[in-house]
Amino acid sequence: MKKAVILAGGYGTRLRPLTFTTPKAMIPLVNKPVIEYIVDYLAGYGLKDIVITTNYLQEQTINYLSKRKDLKLSYPEEPSPLGTAGSVKNAAIGETSFIIQGDNITDIDIRKVMEFHETHGKLVTIALLPVPNPSLYGIAETEADGRIRNFKEKPSPSECFSNLANAGLYIIEPEVMEYVPEGSEFDFSRDLFPILVAKKEVYGCVVDGFWTDVGNLEGYMEASRWILEKKGFECASTAEIEDNEIQGNVAIGEYAVVKKSLIRGPAVIGNHAEITKSKMYDSVVFSHANLSETMLNKSVVGENTVIKKAEVTDSIIGAYCEIKEGTKVKESRVPPFTNLPSQGN
Numbered sequence: 581m582k583k584a585v586i587l588a589g590g591y592g593t594r595l596r597p598l599t600f601t602t603p604k605a606m607i608p609l610v611n612k613p614v615i616e617y618i619v620d621y622l623a624g625y626g627l628k629d630i631v632i633t634t635n636y637l638q639e640q641t642i643n644y645l646s647k648r649k650d651l652k653l654s655y656p657e658e659p660s661p662l663g664t665a666g667s668v669k670n671a672a673i674g675e676t677s678f679i680i681q682g683d684n685i686t687d688i689d690i691r692k693v694m695e696f697h698e699t700h701g702k703l704v705t706i707a708l709l710p711v712p713n714p715s716l717y718g719i720a721e722t723e724a725d726g727r728i729r730n731f732k733e734k735p736s737p738s739e740c741f742s743n744l745a746n747a748g749l750y751i752i753e754p755e756v757m758e759y760v761p762e763g764s765e766f767d768f769s770r771d772l773f774p775i776l777v778a779k780k781e782v783y784g785c786v787v788d789g790f791w792t793d794v795g796n797l798e799g800y801m802e803a804s805r806w807i808l809e810k811k812g813f814e815c816a817s818t819a820e821i822e823d824n825e826i827q828g829n830v831a832i833g834e835y836a837v838v839k840k841s842l843i844r845g846p847a848v849i850g851n852h853a854e855i856t857k858s859k860m861y862d863s864v865v866f867s868h869a870n871l872s873e874t875m876l877n878k879s880v881v882g883e884n885t886v887i888k889k890a891e892v893t894d895s896i897i898g899a900y901c902e903i904k905e906g907t908k909v910k911e912s913r914v915p916p917f918t919n920l921p922s923q924g925n
Contacts, residue, residue, distance in 0.1 A: 581676050581694060581751070584627040586618055587664050588682030589635035594796040597898030597915045598882055603637040604795060605682050606644060608866055610807045610848050611833040614794055615641055617685055619651060625690040627678055628652060633667040659763075666766040669757045679768070681748035683795035685803040688749060688787045696785040697751040700726065703781040704756060704773070707749035709791055717745035718769045726783045733769045744784065747791055797880070797896065804864060805829075808846045816851075833867065850883070866899070882916065890920075 592599030598607055605615040615632075622630060629652045634641050642655055656671040668679065676697075678690065688707060697705040706728065708720055721730040721742045730741060746769060759775055760766050776782045790806055793799040808829035815821060815832040824838055828845030832838060837854040847860055850867035858874045865871065866883040873889045881887065882899035889905035898916035903909065905922040914920070 581678060582627060583629050583631070583673065583675050583677040584622045585631045585633065585668055585671065585673065585677055585679045586615070586622075586682050587633050587667065587679065588615060588641065589633045589638075589658060589661065589667055590682065590795070591636045592683075592795060595800065595896075597896060597913055598880065600916050601882070601899045603634070603640055605632075605634070606637075606640045607794070607800070608848075608850060609685070609794060609800070610804055610811070610831050611850055611867075613644060614683065614685070615645065618680060618682065619645070619648065619653075621686070622678070622680070622690075623651060625694075627690075630654075631656065631671050631673065631677075632682075633658065633671060635661060661765060662763070663765040663767040663771070665757075665760045665768045665772045666764060668752075669760040669762070669766070673757070674754050676751065676753055679750040679752060681793070683793050683799075684748050684791065685794050685799075685806070686747070686749070686789060686791040688747065688789040688791055690749070692787060693749065693751060693785045696726065696783070700783045702727075702783055703753045704776055705751040705783050705785055706773070707747040707787045708744040708784040709747045709787055709789075710743050711745040712743070715740055718773075720744050720746060720784045722784045722786075726785065727780060728777050728782045728784045731769075731773050731777045731782070744786065747787065748793070749787075800880075801862075801864075804848060805846045808848070813845075 588605040592604030606613045631654050634655050635658050662670050693707050715737045718733040719742045720728045722728050792802045794803045816834040818834045819832045819836040822839045824841050826843045830843050830845040830847045832849045833851035835852045836849050840857045841855045842859045844861045848864040850865055852868045853865050854870045856872045858871045860876045862878050863876045864880045868884045869881045870886045874887045875891045877893045879892045879895045881897045885897050885901040887903040890903045890907040892909045895909050895912045897914045900916050901918045903920045907920045
């Protein structure tokens with residue numbers, strides 16, 4: 581099996597306001613777009629023929645990945661949103677393929693899933709991961725041989741019959757697409773899998789490892805912490821670092837400037853960002869952002885945003901914002917291009 585499909589056509593609504601200006605696939609994760617982690621992950625298992633289903637702001641993703649000459653990448657046009665299964669049918673995949681959600685960051689061993697798929701000879705294998713709160717996911721109940729006998733998408737806590745969550749990693753045979761209607765919105769978990777489970781064509785492979793959905797802020801920060809923990813402290817050689825106190829796992833990007841500041845990890849400072857006389861705790865600052873005499877705690881700041889003499893806590897600040905002296909932002913989501921005037925001291 582050499583073919584993979586990345587489902588990256590979503591609008592990224594759970595990560596707004598960051599995704600108003602950037603598609604979810606291109607959101608920086610420790611100074612590298614989410615999509616690059618996923619294609620590297622697939623390529624590491626020999627999956628180098630990759631279809632990427634894109635829609636919203638797709639030019640950013642396509643332009644960025646055009647540099648990847650080591651991969652065969654294609655981007656089928658989608659006339660209207662077709663759902664996860666509908667977009668794969670639209671791509672006209674004619675061979676056994678590995679499917680991954682475009683917001684999954686994971687180190688799950690794909691080889692185990694591939695080998696299991698070959699043993700049962702049916703149409704679908706779903707990677708299943710034990711989780712503490714299964715009501716947040718699609719869940720599956722399996723027979724002793726791995727056949728899924730019951731599958732439900734995001735049940736209520738009282739409806740949970742299993743702790744095995746759908747990890748959004750599938751292997752499908754091309755015949756699966758015969759069950760997907762042409763040109764209409766159709767989802768793998770909500771629409772297709774219940775049909776195929778009833779036909780006894782879906783098996784589950786229980787896996788382990790790190791896995792999170794970066795399509796929401798909690799998952800995004802969890803993935804950031806995981807990557808930072810593996811890297812430790814990392815500072816680009818082009819960065820300008822002067823008279824700071826830096827603690828814990830921190831990544832500082834290319835041409836960043838950090839002066840007279842306290843940075844306490846896990847924290848990420850983007851390429852060309854400037855942090856001066858500021859305090860930053862458990863936060864992420866995107867490229868070209870500028871923080872001066874500011875306190876930033878458990879927050880994400882979008883690209884090209886300027887924050888001066890302000891306090892930001894538990895918030896997401898969109899791109900191209902300006903937050904001026906004396907402003908306190910707490911538990912907020914600030915849209916791009918917002919100008920928050922000075923509120924005094």
